[in-house]
Amino acid sequence: MSTTIFALATPAGRSGVAIIRISGPDCGDVLRAITQRDLPAPRVATRRKFYAAKTPSAIIDDGLALWFPGPASFTGEDMAELHIHGGPAVIAAMAESLAAHGLQAAEPGAFTRRAFDNGKLDLTEVEGLADLIAAETEAQRRQALRQLEGAFGDRVEAWRGGLLGALARIEAAIDFPEEDLPGGLVEGVDEAMRAIGDEIARTLDDDHRGERLRDGLSVVILGAPNAGKSSLMNALAKRDVAIVSDEAGTTRDVIELHLDLGGYPVLLADTAGLRESGNKIETEGVRRALDRASRADLKVIVIDGAVWPVIPDAIRAQIDAASILVLNKADLLPGPLQAIAGHQPIAISALTGAGLSDLLVTLKERAAGLLASGDQPVLTRLRHREALADCRLALSRGLAVGPVELKAEELRLATRALGRITGRVEVEDVLDVIFREFCIGK
Ligand SMILES: Nc1nc2c(ncn2[C@@H]2O[C@H](COP(=O)(O)OP(=O)(O)OP(=O)(O)O)[C@@H](O)[C@H]2O)c(=O)[nH]1
Numbered sequence: 001m002s003t004t005i006f007a008l009a010t011p012a013g014r015s016g017v018a019i020i021r022i023s024g025p026d027c028g029d030v031l032r033a034i035t036q037r038d039l040p041a042p043r044v045a046t047r048r049k050f051y052a053a054k055t056p057s058a059i060i061d062d063g064l065a066l067w068f069p070g071p072a073s074f075t076g077e078d079m080a081e082l083h084i085h086g087g088p089a090v091i092a093a094m095a096e097s098l099a100a101h102g103l104q105a106a107e108p109g110a111f112t113r114r115a116f117d118n119g120k121l122d123l124t125e126v127e128g129l130a131d132l133i134a135a136e137t138e139a140q141r142r143q144a145l146r147q148l149e150g151a152f153g154d155r156v157e158a159w160r161g162g163l164l165g166a167l168a169r170i171e172a173a174i175d176f177p178e179e180d181l182p183g184g185l186v187e188g189v190d191e192a193m194r195a196i197g198d199e200i201a202r203t204l205d206d207d208h209r210g211e212r213l214r215d216g217l218s219v220v221i222l223g224a225p226n227a228g229k230s231s232l233m234n235a236l237a238k239r240d241v242a243i244v245s246d247e248a249g250t251t252r253d254v255i256e257l258h259l260d261l262g263g264y265p266v267l268l269a270d271t272a273g274l275r276e277s278g279n280k281i282e283t284e285g286v287r288r289a290l291d292r293a294s295r296a297d298l299k300v301i302v303i304d305g306a307v308w309p310v311i312p313d314a315i316r317a318q319i320d321a322a323s324i325l326v327l328n329k330a331d332l333l334p335g336p337l338q339a340i341a342g343h344q345p346i347a348i349s350a351l352t353g354a355g356l357s358d359l360l361v362t363l364k365e366r367a368a369g370l371l372a373s374g375d376q377p378v379l380t381r382l383r384h385r386e387a388l389a390d391c392r393l394a395l396s397r398g399l400a401v402g403p404v405e406l407k408a409e410e411l412r413l414a415t416r417a418l419g420r421i422t423g424r425v426e427v428e429d430v431l432d433v434i435f436r437e438f439c440i441g442k
């Protein structure tokens with residue numbers, strides 16, 4: 001028997017309204033007890049006074065109660081919401097009263113765990129829900145909502161259904177050879193395996209766009225000391241995040257900033273100027289800068305307009321397909337710029353703000369090329385990627401083997417890998433499909 005749990009669903013602290021959620025078998029009894037009234041009509045916000053458990057004549061607060069009888073609730077259990085005033089003392093008194101009625105404070109994620117256990121959400125939907133709550137930009141929100149609505153899980157389940165059908169055919173051929181099986185039974189199995197394997201391969205070949213959208217695009221600002229990297233960081237942040245000075249070697253630590261680039265999440269990093277230095281701390285800063293650069297999705301390489309067209313070798317070495325060249329201090333430079341290593345630099349002045357909008361447009365374009373749009377069901381986690389890769393491997397092995405027993409074993413592994421994604425691995429499924437398709441053992 002499940003326990004009955006409660007938790008504050010709104011952030012801790014002071015707020016106009018706070019919402020306490022309750023889930024479990026004692027929910028209805030406790031709601032009746034704390035309101036000293038009958039249950040409200042299901043899913044209708046109803047004005048109620050809430051009473052203390054230990055001194056039943058004492059009113060804690062006056063608010064709204066909602067009653068969600070299971071199984072048509074988020075967790076599938078009986079649930080309630082108490083909308084109370086969001087003062088710390090009100091919340092504390094309510095929590096104390098619920099605990100006195102025997103309810104347990106919920107662990108993080110406990111409601112969603114119950115929803116999963118009761119089949120209300122599959123694992124990808126659980127992940128979508130977590131991502132939706134964590135989403136900081138529009139594209140992230142759209143991607144998370146799609147996953148919560150089951151777009152990705154449905155695709156995986158459709159593949160799994162196809163493979164279970166193929167497995168059922170093979171199992172029938174193995175286990176019931178005496179049965180009068182329809183002709184051409186095993187034919188088509190390879191075809192299904194190949195078709196689904198190809199679709200999975202296409203899904204895997206996504207350049208990590210969904211994962212990147214979920215995690216945020218990693219963009220690093222690189223350049224020689226005093227090129228104006230921190231000035232650019234501050235200009236993009238529209239505030240003073242990094243120290244700027246005319247002293248070369250000012251920045252040592254990697255300084256991070258979250259940016260919303262037209263709906264795309266970006267983690268921008270300012271770094272130490274790249275140069276050989278006798279200073280231990282600065283050398284460590286340069287090591288950190290290079291480490292960050294090696295893991296970045298994009299590199300904004302800032303070239304110092306004050307020494308243009310001289311570009312130190314350490315900076316030149318960083319120019320590649322992942323870089324955007326920026327020539328800073330354009331206010332000091334007359335005339336047009338020539339391309340460097342095939343890249344046309346964007347002229348900016350971190351000081352005056354000139355050219356920053358051009359840089360932002362380019363950054364946005366490059367981000368759009370690297371990130372999922374949020375509108376397609378995509379892989380958002382390594383977990384999905386690994387399971388799909390396992391599935392695909394099992395399918396290729398299954399296609400390569402002759403004996404049906406071995407083919408069946410690989411198919412089983414393939415479906416199990418997909419089942420891990422949605423969290424629905426069960427042998428019962430195979431039996432279900434066998435009996436439904438062939439009516440064996442009728
Ligand atoms: N004229 C002009 N000066 C600039 C511009 N951007 C930055 N500076 C100046 O250049 C100097 C160095 O700027 P920073 O932003 O500290 O340079 P940095 O690349 O972060 O330097 P380190 O952290 O030492 O590697 C400061 O004196 C800035 O005021 C610009 O667009 N025009």
Ligand SMILES: [K+]
Binds near residue numbers: 225244246248249250
């Ligand atoms: K500096």
Ligand SMILES: [Mg+2]
Binds near residue numbers: 272
């Ligand atoms: Mg700096």
